[in-house]
Amino acid sequence: MPLIVSRMPEGKFIYHGGGKIGKMNNVYVHGYDQRENIRLQDQASTLVDLLHFDTSFPAESRVLETGCGVGAQTVTLAKKSPNAYITSIDISETSVAEAKQRIESEGISNVHFQQGNIFDLSFEPESFDHVFVCFVLEHLPNPIEALSVLKKFIRPGGTITVIEGDHGSTYFYPDSEAAHKAIQCQVELQRRAGGNAMIGRELYPLMTKAGYEMVRVSPRMVYVDSSKPQLVEGFTKKTFTAMIEGIRAAAIEAGIIDQITFDKGIKDLYRAAEYDGVFCYTFFKAVAEKR
Numbered sequence: 404m405p406l407i408v409s410r411m412p413e414g415k416f417i418y419h420g421g422g423k424i425g426k427m428n429n430v431y432v433h434g435y436d437q438r439e440n441i442r443l444q445d446q447a448s449t450l451v452d453l454l455h456f457d458t459s460f461p462a463e464s465r466v467l468e469t470g471c472g473v474g475a476q477t478v479t480l481a482k483k484s485p486n487a488y489i490t491s492i493d494i495s496e497t498s499v500a501e502a503k504q505r506i507e508s509e510g511i512s513n514v515h516f517q518q519g520n521i522f523d524l525s526f527e528p529e530s531f532d533h534v535f536v537c538f539v540l541e542h543l544p545n546p547i548e549a550l551s552v553l554k555k556f557i558r559p560g561g562t563i564t565v566i567e568g569d570h571g572s573t574y575f576y577p578d579s580e581a582a583h584k585a586i587q588c589q590v591e592l593q594r595r596a597g598g599n600a601m602i603g604r605e606l607y608p609l610m611t612k613a614g615y616e617m618v619r620v621s622p623r624m625v626y627v628d629s630s631k632p633q634l635v636e637g638f639t640k641k642t643f644t645a646m647i648e649g650i651r652a653a654a655i656e657a658g659i660i661d662q663i664t665f666d667k668g669i670k671d672l673y674r675a676a677e678y679d680g681v682f683c684y685t686f687f688k689a690v691a692e693k694r
């Protein structure tokens with residue numbers, strides 16, 4: 404069933420798909436709100452080496468990036484594979500327009516953008532050598548269906564790369580119950596919206612069930628202490644804590660947490676970014692073949 408997103412007057416989004424209907428508030432539907440767009444750019448630039456040291460597509464190969472958002476990963480894809488032909492799509496027209504602008508401002512010319520829904524793409528079957536999906540499955544109520552649909556566009560012998568996070572992989576020093584509760588709010592809100600913020604650990608079974616072969620998953624742990632000031636700023640504060648801070652109103656409004664506990668949780672996450680603090684999070688990167 405196609406996934407349709409409708410914007411509601413109060414800034415919420417309704418996702419219809421896979422038989423489910425979920426309500427998403429735009430504070431946590433990544434990619435639709437200016438603060439979130441900045442966070443996605445911070446996340447992408449901070450994590451380039453960790454996630455993309457091995458992301459490279461051969462010259463002349465045709466790559467489909469689905470759910471490109473505002474182009475945060477697209478820039479890296481294009482720079483790392485300057486002679487590949489990249490087609491980047493997103494369901495949000497606004498995000499596609501922003502991504503296009505960003506790519507043009509970088510002087511990159513090997514990316515073609517178009518608005519499109521993963522569940523309703525009009526490309527010819529087997530017309531791509533590679534598909535790239537980053538931080539998208541976590542928002543979908545039907546990730547296996549998305550992976551199956553995308554398989555149709557990959558030529559036999561071609562590959563798919565999927566990257567997702569997993570909030571259950573978060574731990575830090577000093578430990579804090581309030582911080583774990585605040586993180587859990589994000590997990591719960593995403594679950595209520597039909598997504599899964601702990602999908603990283605499921606990539607192997609999801610891709611296998613979708614019919615991919617040679618599935619290889621590599622966990623990519625971000626370990627941050629104050630000897631890595633760039634990661635303290637770029638990851639602990641601006642990527643992770645900013646994401647949790649962004650759901651404050653939605654979490655309190657939904658009655659999942661009280662204000663005091665949430666604010667203490669955020670304070671404690673910032674505490675883990677101090678001189679003796681430590682923060683860990685694991686992303687999962689899967690590469691598989693279509694036979």
Ligand SMILES: C[S@@+](CC[C@H](N)C(=O)[O-])C[C@H]1O[C@@H](n2cnc3c(N)ncnc32)[C@H](O)[C@@H]1O
Pocket residue numbers: 406433434443447469470471472473474475476492493494495498519520521522536537538539542
């Ligand atoms: C968290 S953002 C990730 C953006 C980008 N991949 C990145 O890593 O910065 C998720 C993106 O998936 C897009 N998306 C969600 N459902 C989609 C669908 N059915 N088809 C295409 N794009 C979709 C959203 O519009 C959003 O831009």
